[in-house]
Amino acid sequence: MGALGLAGCASQPKAGKPYFALASHYGPEWDGRLTANGETFHNNELTAAHKTLPFGTKVRVTLLSTQKSVVVRINDRGPYVKGREIDLSDEAARRIGLDRHGVAEVMLEVLEMGKGHYVSPAKRKASAAQRKAAEKKAASGKAKTSARKPDAKSLETLI
DSSP states (O other): OTTHHHHOOOSOOOBTOOEEEEEEEOOGGGTTSBOTTSOBOOTTSSEEEESSSOTTOEEEEEETTTTEEEEEEEEEOOOOSTTEEEEEOHHHHHHHTGGGTSSEEEEEEEEEOOOOOOOOHHHHHHHHHHHHHHHHHHHHHHHHHHHOOOOHHHHHHHO
């Protein structure tokens, strides 16, 4: 872990300035949950969580042990484990071989800074509740309309 001594990213990473860090990856239990930017997390996409980079930032992640790299888009906050800098989706981890390590040293290169914004946990929770309520209402509306048979009077209004 000698390279990490140089990196421990104390300040905001900058485009064109690679640094070394520890990376991990999401577990399957996160699939389908909301990310910090309000998107639904999908483990099969090339996304990642970072503590400070703006949402939408594109980062090349190179696993030092395999020299394989992948470009991910930051759409979440974390990881919240001391010493870790980035959390990759399972697909991104698989592409570079991180899925076999769990946690490993990587080189991070910011390719393009995002312009994304932060959505607070309270707003994420509220929007998730609103979305569920809307889905439930739509589902119950569909069930009611499909169960109803049109009567003669409602057919007349269609003609």
